[in-house]
Amino acid sequence: MALGAVSLVTDISSEMVAAVLPLYFVLGLGLSPLAFGFLDGLYNGATAFVRLLGGYAADRGGRHKLVAGSGYLLSALSRLGLLLAGGATAGIGAAIAADRLGKGVRTAPRDALISLSSPPDGLGRAFGVHRAMDTTGALLGPLAAFALLWMTADAYDAVFVVSFCFGLFGVLLLVVFVPGRDAAQALAAKHDVARAPAAARPRRAPALALLRVPAFRRVCAAAALLGAATIGDAFLYLLLQRRLDFAESWFPLLPLGTAAVYLALAVPVGRLADRLGRRGPFLAGHVALLAAYALLLLPTDGRPLLVGVLLALGVFYAATDGVLMALATPCLPEGRRASGMAVLQTGQALSRLLAAAGFGAAWTLWGIGAALTCAALALVAALAGAALLLRPTESRTENPPENRTEHPTGHPAEGPPERPLAPPPSEGTA
Template structure:
């Protein structure tokens, strides 16, 4: 069984107040993610306008490129996790991913409108994102006390989301100042991305432990069973708890409608102008930013399994609000749906990684986290495809009812499947 020896009876006493501190490693990685997200979201915000309006690609062509590369990102995460564990250098692998994404901005600039060059630049960006995610999250788990993982991931995700909010604002401000010069956005995005890489090199220790925890708090313990290179390190699926976690993640992901569909449903309901549509994700992101740290602290206090499931219940309520007849609560419904979507991400994104971390041996942690992320991403990709097909065949109302029923069933199954939290709810069998 791949459970870290982190039960409270085994852990030495912690000085008062130390447990509440977030490690320097987490703050450094948060700064890297904040800066990198400013860079990436600058491009993401203007890319549809650049490709469809500037270069004349059809929405179908753009959708195909975006969907193809997002699907590839899910699979590349496994490669990033494997390389990080195999060489024992998660920082180096994460750094390569960050650098590849930064250089992709120059690729867009040099492509000069050529479809092949644009596709190569988008592929490099998605590959970089896929490669860096699992090693980065592994560094967070290695650089944090086991009973503070929820808070650590909450702080990191809050800083990451801050960058996601600032990026689009910076892009549109730059376009306004330069009279729609997309090249200026790509150049500035490249420079900001390089700053993120430099912050990683200078501030983040190679193994996550140098500034991992404050005095009196020991870093995450190694797993029972000896060496990480033994059978336990090679065969993650031998853990019943980890298998149940993967199954629950897949079920919930397969019943999660993509955010874009939620925003489209809101746009149709309120007949929002195209100019206002990009602001919808910012509403959900703002709620996520406000609640990420409190949700992580709550997960550390009561166990990570329950907040993770409660987050999906919030999403279920959001879907139900979308089914309220048009004569319902008006703009309050829009605010409610966006708020519930933000609650969903605050209670699930980092909390899932904090739940998975203690189930994995230290030497295979990046691979295990990558497996969870890949299963979730592929399941959500399938859910988006299924919802889009149902919308096309039967209309948005029927598709949403089906999604609501599927998510309710998935939450019920996951309630039984998810392993208990090793820190606060006992050891899973």
């Protein structure tokens, strides 16, 4: 709950900025779709280059809270960079990169703390509760941005200042209320998380060595494949604004519809994934994203288009964000959770960076319709590939129960035991 509160406050800060950036870039600064695609890809993909470092630093000595706190602080300070950048694209890009670097540093340690403090059969629900609180901040952030723009006659600087204050408050909550190393160790012991004796722990293997685990490698490949066909909600909101031609001042409210659906479904979908397996909800979420693409391609207009796209986006995030982490957790050794999640998130972030930049280029060269059609076809192909990668394995009765390993669907699958990776050193995990 403490991490959820930190994420709630921090997401107010982040979404205040995220809600106005597409308008600020395209309508305020007059950037082309290609330039916006580059910056949007940077916004979502700059995290990729520090996730592995953040995960490794968190696992080494169990400094999850310290590493996560550093990331939250860097993101808060980046708001000041947006103030100082003015209209310079390079300055804005640097501030955005700093914000996303902060997110990259903190995300894997934060998710590792959640997984370490949750029972194995409740991972979907735990991540769902956290994402629900996180999404509450995503609801309040655009509202705050809309109110500030309305009261200050579109003064974007006011949004950046208030966002900075909320970011610092989130760091304070983390320092005061989130359990530190000893408390997290006690929680892991409470849930019977197996830990190897100190003398038996070999030297730590590189984070990328986790890809030697077949189940985890398949989850990473599926996430990266689907990420390469995910163009990002900022583009979809811009397409909605152009299709419906509503006033610019209403633009920051578009994420509210998505966040409301996400908030309503995050916990129920997490529980459903725990009960029925996590493969189905994860793939179904991307089918919902495909539905959003289709609505924007069809001659739909007015309220059905607006409601349909926002509903589809909300379902997409509710069924994929936390569920993906819960899907990957059973494949990872307890002492390598942060590193493993960093590897997974890095591949996904790089794929989405390429998707955003590619869609922006296609929009500039071929137009909106052709670009969106290409994105929809790519997502269909990615869904087929991911379904194959995550398909359940057939049970083989000749294998004894002790040889069963966790399958990426979230259920145990029959198979020979996999060679374990090097567990963590004796310092602990939190």
